[in-house]
Amino acid sequence: MNDGEEVGVDHSGNDRGTALGRPVTRRDALTRATYGVAGLLLLRAPGTPGRLTPARAGGKAGAVPTAPTPAADAPAVAHTATRLPGNAQPRGLCDGRSGVMVVGMTGAGDPVSWHSRDGRRWQTHRLPSPADGDAEVWGVAAHGARYIAVGSVLQRRAARVLGGRAGDGAQGDVTFVATHRRPTVWWTDDRATWTPATVEDTTAAHAQLIAVSCDGSMLVAVGSTLDVDGVQGDGGLILRSHDGRTWRPGELTSSAGLPEGSFTGVAAAGRGWFATSSDMAGGAVWSSSDGLRWSLLAPSRRQFAGMTLQGLGVHGRDVHVVATRLADHAIRYYASSDGCRTWRRLRPRVHASRLRAAAVTVTDLAVIDDDVVVVGTRGAAPVIEGGINGGGH
Amino acid sequence: MAATERAYRTIGGVPLRYLRSDVRVRTYYARSTAAFEDKLDAFAHDLGRAAPPSYGAVRYIATAGAYVNKPKLHGLGRAFDLDLVRWQGRTCAPIRGHHGHARRAVIRRYIGVDALARRRFKYVLDGWYNAAHRDHLHLDDGGGALVFNAGYRSDTVFIQAAANVMINARLAVDGVYGPKTRRAFATMKDRVGIAHRVSSDARLYRAFLWRLALRALRNKGL
Numbered sequence: 001m002n003d004g005e006e007v008g009v010d011h012s013g014n015d016r017g018t019a020l021g022r023p024v025t026r027r028d029a030l031t032r033a034t035y036g037v038a039g040l041l042l043l044r045a046p047g048t049p050g051r052l053t054p055a056r057a058g059g060k061a062g063a064v065p066t067a068p069t070p071a072a073d074a075p076a077v078a079h080t081a082t083r084l085p086g087n088a089q090p091r092g093l094c095d096g097r098s099g100v101m102v103v104g105m106t107g108a109g110d111p112v113s114w115h116s117r118d119g120r121r122w123q124t125h126r127l128p129s130p131a132d133g134d135a136e137v138w139g140v141a142a143h144g145a146r147y148i149a150v151g152s153v154l155q156r157r158a159a160r161v162l163g164g165r166a167g168d169g170a171q172g173d174v175t176f177v178a179t180h181r182r183p184t185v186w187w188t189d190d191r192a193t194w195t196p197a198t199v200e201d202t203t204a205a206h207a208q209l210i211a212v213s214c215d216g217s218m219l220v221a222v223g224s225t226l227d228v229d230g231v232q233g234d235g236g237l238i239l240r241s242h243d244g245r246t247w248r249p250g251e252l253t254s255s256a257g258l259p260e261g262s263f264t265g266v267a268a269a270g271r272g273w274f275a276t277s278s279d280m281a282g283g284a285v286w287s288s289s290d291g292l293r294w295s296l297l298a299p300s301r302r303q304f305a306g307m308t309l310q311g312l313g314v315h316g317r318d319v320h321v322v323a324t325r326l327a328d329h330a331i332r333y334y335a336s337s338d339g340c341r342t343w344r345r346l347r348p349r350v351h352a353s354r355l356r357a358a359a360v361t362v363t364d365l366a367v368i369d370d371d372v373v374v375v376g377t378r379g380a381a382p383v384i385e386g387g388i389n390g391g392g393h
Numbered sequence: 394m395a396a397t398e399r400a401y402r403t404i405g406g407v408p409l410r411y412l413r414s415d416v417r418v419r420t421y422y423a424r425s426t427a428a429f430e431d432k433l434d435a436f437a438h439d440l441g442r443a444a445p446p447s448y449g450a451v452r453y454i455a456t457a458g459a460y461v462n463k464p465k466l467h468g469l470g471r472a473f474d475l476d477l478v479r480w481q482g483r484t485c486a487p488i489r490g491h492h493g494h495a496r497r498a499v500i501r502r503y504i505g506v507d508a509l510a511r512r513r514f515k516y517v518l519d520g521w522y523n524a525a526h527r528d529h530l531h532l533d534d535g536g537g538a539l540v541f542n543a544g545y546r547s548d549t550v551f552i553q554a555a556a557n558v559m560i561n562a563r564l565a566v567d568g569v570y571g572p573k574t575r576r577a578f579a580t581m582k583d584r585v586g587i588a589h590r591v592s593s594d595a596r597l598y599r600a601f602l603w604r605l606a607l608r609a610l611r612n613k614g615l
Contacts (some may be wrong), residue, residue: 089395089396107395138464208464210464223464224464226465227518227522227523227525228523228546228568229516229518229536229545229546229547231465231466231516231518231531231533231535231536231547232465232466232518232525232531233464233465234523234525257525259524259525259526260465260467260474260525260531261463262463262464262465264463264464278463280457280474280525280528280529306413306414308461308462308463310462310463324461324462326411326413326414326457326458326461327411327413327414327419327421328421328422329422329424329460329462361396361397361462362462363462377395377397379395380395380398
């Protein structure tokens with residue numbers, strides 16, 4: 001899903017290229033990778049064999065999907081891809097004791113999950129909406145043997161009749177339905193049956209959760225409060241929990257204004273935490289020692305100006321992020337080994353696709369065992385993708 | 394319906410540009426749903442049709458992003474951030490804070506573009522809506538029917554601002570749909586000859602917005 005080297009273009013003669021009129025990439029030429037098999041890009045630390053391992057801590061730093069049917073002399077995690085079943089858009093992923101979990105949304109607006117124990121066979125399930133709302137799911141983390149997903153529910157409970165006061169003269173009553181977007185969590189113990197609950201621990205009229213992570217015991221979920229009409233994010237939201245049911249708001253020690261933005265990712269990092277945000281100006285990285293009090297890492301504002309950050313993962317001392325440039329949608333991978341003060345760009349050897357014309361998106365990143373894994377879409381197809389890191393280390 | 398099912402460099406035949414990366418004006422490669430692109434096409438056509446001859450043709454439209462890989466409507470390929478409209482002879486530049494410009498003609502031009510956007514998109518967040526939108530217009534189609542909704546701040550602040558520059562209503566632009574705003578809105582509707590059912594009849598609301606835009610783009614009050 002990175003912006004690979006383009007070796008040929010399917011010229012349609014139409015300046016408005018579509019997802020179908022995508023360029024032929026070097027990888028396509030070399031591997032004959034088909035449209036639906038382009039998936040998993042694992043940016044694997046050199047010298048570390050991939051393997052199927054039970055998760056140790058859960059959350060976004062944990063254990064591992066295996067590569068599909070590796071040859072005897074091939075790395076266990078191959079540079080191949082997995083197309084997820086269906087046509088929903090994956091939005092978040094994590095690893096846990098029972099395998100990899102991915103959550104996303106169908107085109108019809110239904111939250112779904114994909115689960116796999118081996119990285120090859122995936123089972124899909126639907127996440128239910130609370131009784132009176134439309135649900136959106138964004139992130140997922142493992143919490144012990146359980147998986148916790150986060151998102152929001154748009155509730156349409158309150159209605160009021162404005163009648164002539166709405167500027168309609170005496171033309172009769174007009175009913176407006178007031179809406180409230182509530183942060184929502186789902187949990188599952190069997191990887192199939194999800195139980196939803198809205199989070200009432202925020203004072204904002206509209207708020208949403210976008211990502212969640214676990215350090216082995218504590219959960220931290222991040223997202224945003226929304227503006228008064230509930231149209232766009234306008235401030236950061238941090239919640240912390242030990243059980244996934246009761247949540248305590250975190251504190252943002254620096255300005256939390258995120259115009260048209262939100263926190264977009266969070267990951268446990270040893271004895272601390274990191275989070276990503278994106279807004280009109282671009283991306284930024286935040287840090288916390290306890291998951292409650294968060295500070296902006298100012299240099300990251302410059303580093304990720306003009307980019308959105310979709311997610312992050314931690315591997316040892318390295319923090320990995322995936323970014324998309326606002327101007328041309330090019331996907332970029334970065335890593336930091338000094339606590340997110342400086343960043344180096346990773347240039348994976350695997351050239352999966354040319355983003356600008358191929359309608360490829362990356363929506364989340366996680367470190368699973370020693371690999372960086374991303375989920376996203378290629379065209380309308382959901383994919384989970386892995387590979388190796390060619391030049392970053 | 395994928396968020397990125399369409400990719401394009403023009404809307405309604407008008408080139409898209411990106412101004413925010415550096416001083417250069419760059420070609421912008423937008424992505425969105427097909428349905429949203431259709432609405433952008435219609436909006437771009439309206440910008441050309443509604444402008445007086447002195448404006449000339451629309452040369453380009455600058456955007457801060459359509460599909461953007463982040464939460465909410467941008468992430469669904471159903472939103473568009475408008476930074477600037479450049480006709481041959483005129484410019485409307487939300488990115489330069491034209492909603493608060495010293496010259497009334499410039500503010501009216503902004504009102505005109507704002508009104509045309511509202512004919513196609515339910516949610517238009519402008520410079521009066523909140524501080525985050527002082528430098529761009531946010532357009533998305535996530536809000537349901539294209540009617541005026543007094544319960545939305547985004548609708549009310551627009552009417553208040555339009556009333557101030559089009560009929561000198563001297564309203565506080567606070568998003569509260571009170572008696573003064575209601576009277577000023579009724580006056581504007583009367584002066585463009587639109588019946589009052591703009592909260593329930595999308596056709597009438599769009600007609601009101603069109604007539605408002607025609608006057609505003611010509612720097613003429615109501």
